Amino acid sequence: MKAGLDLERLRTVHLVPxxxxxxxxxxxxxxxxxxxxxxxxxxxxVFMPGAGTSEFHSLSASEIVxxxxxxxxxxxxxxxxxxxxxxxxxxxxxxxxxxxxxGATGVMFMPFSHPYLCSVGVRDYYLEALxxxxxxxxIYKKSPFPSDTLxxxxxxxxxxxxxKYAENNMQDFRRVVLADMAANTAGGGTTRIEWLCxxxxxxxxxxxxxxATGFTTGAGNICPHLSLAMHAAFAAGExxxxxxxxxxxxxxxxxRAREGDSFNISMLxxxxxxxxxxxxxxxxxQRQLSSKExxxxxxxxxxxxxxxxxxxxxxxxxxxxx
Numbered sequence: 201m202k203a204g205l206d207l208e209r210l211r212t213v214h215l216v217p218x219x220x221x222x223x224x225x226x227x228x229x230x231x232x233x234x235x236x237x238x239x240x241x242x243x244x245x246v247f248m249p250g251a252g253t254s255e256f257h258s259l260s261a262s263e264i265v266x267x268x269x270x271x272x273x274x275x276x277x278x279x280x281x282x283x284x285x286x287x288x289x290x291x292x293x294x295x296x297x298x299x300x301x302x303g304a305t306g307v308m309f310m311p312f313s314h315p316y317l318c319s320v321g322v323r324d325y326y327l328e329a330l331x332x333x334x335x336x337x338x339i340y341k342k343s344p345f346p347s348d349t350l351x352x353x354x355x356x357x358x359x360x361x362x363x364k365y366a367e368n369n370m371q372d373f374r375r376v377v378l379a380d381m382a383a384n385t386a387g388g389g390t391t392r393i394e395w396l397c398x399x400x401x402x403x404x405x406x407x408x409x410x411x412a413t414g415f416t417t418g419a420g421n422i423c424p425h426l427s428l429a430m431h432a433a434f435a436a437g438e439x440x441x442x443x444x445x446x447x448x449x450x451x452x453x454x455x456r457a458r459e460g461d462s463f464n465i466s467m468l469x470x471x472x473x474x475x476x477x478x479x480x481x482x483x484x485x486q487r488q489l490s491s492k493e494x495x496x497x498x499x500x501x502x503x504x505x506x507x508x509x510x511x512x513x514x515x516x517x518x519x520x521x522x
Contacts (some may be wrong), residue, residue, distance in 0.1 A: 201335040203359050205212040208396045210362055211413040213427045215239055215420045216245040216253040218468055221480030227263055229270050235477060236274035242424035247271050248308055251284040252452045253418040253465055256310060258483040264300045272303035282338055286310030289325055296333030299300055306336035317345040330359045340364040340398055348376040355380055366398030371407050377411035401446055402453045408434040419452040422471050423508040425515050448507040451500045462487045470494055471501045
C-alpha cells in the first residue's frame with residue numbers, strides 16, 4: 201500500500217483509450233462512455249484516458265478533464281483512472297488538481313517535450329507538481345530524462361507509485377528493477393514501486409521477463425480480451441502461451457509502428473470503426489489514412505477480430521468477463 205493505493209491493482213493491462221471525436225472534431229462523450237463501459241466489461245481495470253494514444257498533445261486541459269470524468273463515470277468503482285499531466289508546469293498542476301475533483305485515482309507524468317533538460321530541472325518539476333497535485337503518480341520514461349538514478353530517488357516519494365518504462369533497453373530496465381529491489385528495506389525480492397512496460401504488447405514479454413508487472417495497451421481498444429489473456433499468461437510464467445497470444449496481436453502493433461510509429465493512432469481509430477465504433481479522425485498533426493491504407497487495415501485486423509471473439513467467449517464462460 202502506498203499513497204492509499206494497493207499497488208497490486210497496477211499489475212495488469214493499462215488501457216490508453218482512444219478519444220472519440222464527432223464530425224466537427226469535438227469530443228463525442230457519449231461514444232467515449234460507451235467504449236469505456238465495453239472495455240470495463242471486458243475486464244480492463246486500469247485506464248489512462250487522454251494519454252499518448254488518446255492524443256494528449258492535441259487535447260485542451262478541459263478536454264482531458266472531460267474524458268477523465270467520463271471514464272470514471274462509465275467504468276466501475278474498482279477501476280483505476282490515471283490522468284495524463286505534462287508540458288508547462290502550470291498546465292500539469294492545473295490538470296492534476298482538476299481531475300482530482302472528477303474522481304481520478306491518480307496522474308501519469310507524460311514524457312517531457314522540453315529542450316535542454318537536466319536531472320536537476322526534471323527533479324524540480326516532479327517535486328513541485330507532486331506537492332501541488334497530491335495524487336498517486338506514475339512516471340512515464342521514454343528518453344534519458346528522467347534518468348534511472350532519478351527514478352530510484354523518486355521511488356521514495358510518498359506519491360510516486362510506479363514507472364511506465366518505454367526506453368526499451370532491457371539491460372537498463374532489469375538493472376533499475378534490481379536496484380529498486382535492493383533498496384527496499386521490506387525485502388522479500390519486492391520493489392518499492394511498480395515497474396511497468398510502457399511499450400505495449402510488442403515489448404511486454406521482455407519487460408515482464410525483466411521484472412515488469414503490467415503493460416500499457418492501445419491495441420486493447422480493439423482486442424481487450426486478447427491483451428488481458430496475454431498478460432495473465434506471462435504473469436503466470438506461461439511464456440510459450442503468452443507468446444502465442446502476442447503473435448495474434450502483433451499485426452496491429454507492427455502496422456502502428458510503421459514510419460516512426462506515425463500510424464499509432466490513425467490505425468487504431470480506423471480499426472475501431474471496422475468493428476462498429478466511429479471515433480472520428482485523429483486531430484492534426486496525426487496521420488490521415490489513404491484509401492489503400494484503410495483497406496490494408498481492414499484486411500489485417502480480420503484474424504485479430506476472430507481471435508478476440510473466440511477468447512472472449514472462453515473468458516465469459518469462465519466468468520472472467522461479461
